[in-house]
Amino acid sequence: MTVRVLLADDEHLIRGALAALLRLEDDLTVVAEAASGPEALAMARAHRPDVAVLDLQMPGADGVSVATSLRRELPDCQVMIVTSHGRPGHLKRALAVGVRGFVPKTVSAQQLAEIIRTVHGGRRYVDQELAADAISAGDSPLTAREAEVLELAADGAPIAEIAERASLSQGTVRNYLSSAVTKTGAENRHAAVRLARERGWV
Amino acid sequence: MTVRVLLADDEHLIRGALAALLRLEDDLTVVAEAASGPEALAMARAHRPDVAVLDLQMPGADGVSVATSLRRELPDCQVMIVTSHGRPGHLKRALAVGVRGFVPKTVSAQQLAEIIRTVHGGRRYVDQELAADAISAGDSPLTAREAEVLELAADGAPIAEIAERASLSQGTVRNYLSSAVTKTGAENRHAAVRLARERGWV
DNA sequence: CGGCACCCATGACAAATGTCAGACGCGTCC
């Protein structure tokens, strides 16, 4: 009885190579591959894999949102996420939507195969390093609105534009930003955006 | 007569998978692997490969700086760079230091093998898409100092800090930034940093 | 019910930032 695996990664090179390596394991079968979020979803519906291995960053829809849909539509399919950049926030969001495995791309193929088996067996696997980061980053002190406004400030837009996009008065926006800056301990809102991103608060 | 290849990528999963795929080609031999910039350099010195395949982002030293050293120390070794995020600036910098191939990770393993042969044959290969981006981004209108100050502004630091780090007066910093903001057409320096990054001007 | 936290807003003040004009020295190129 082999484990049926879905592989989703927008980088053809990686996906192909990964598929080749996993095929070497005789208890694993790659039944489908996808290069984007929506495609991953469609493939999953068509092939009903036991385990879905998703890249975090994909065009269309990112790994976490694909995972969300997958958990709802195919509860029997265990989802795990592979990523290059392990931001604590991603891990948190992923676990919240029911992802069972979260690993950086620095693991070896052997380890990955082992983790796929672990996840398929109903257990969970989270990379030590990333877990430690997530814990030390702590919970977000930002309120929903503060985080929202901070995100709108992410591309360096002036207050007026942020206010318009958020449908708030400029004064309110400044209050939220000021509060967010205080909470993050940043020098100004731009640095605050950076810090909040690093800690996974946005 | 086979092509001797050095593979450098900090992601174990990718590197291993890539090595496995390239080994399937009988005219290619992976003679060394490295997980960081300095390690890649050391491996290259020890094994003198015909072609070095470098990831753009690696701990220690990035692909371009490794390529620079490599070109100087081992002129017979052709260098190519593989990357996930193809910023036009990277391509430009890479070509400037003598990199012969620049490809995104979206190519297939087949194509990669073919490109390695191309590069080994002394010809060049640059991804169409990336080349188009680089051309359309145009040349940087920023002076050296403007670019330098813009980089120091990248993390959202206040002017005072930028001035200190650049050993300039605050007034001068503001002048450069103002000029950079005008040239990029941005709303403020933070947006200017973003734009300049996107276009590969920093 | 009485806090309490959050949402939204206003107004006022201080500090940071963006913009502009002008000035000096240094190279390069014609």
Next chain:
DNA sequence: GGACGCGTCTGACATTTGTCATGGGTGCCG
């Protein structure tokens, strides 16, 4: 030699921003 671009600086001004006090509205929890 002179024009020109660049780097560097100063000073002044308008604008944007951050901060604070204060207010009212909502909904939740003890």
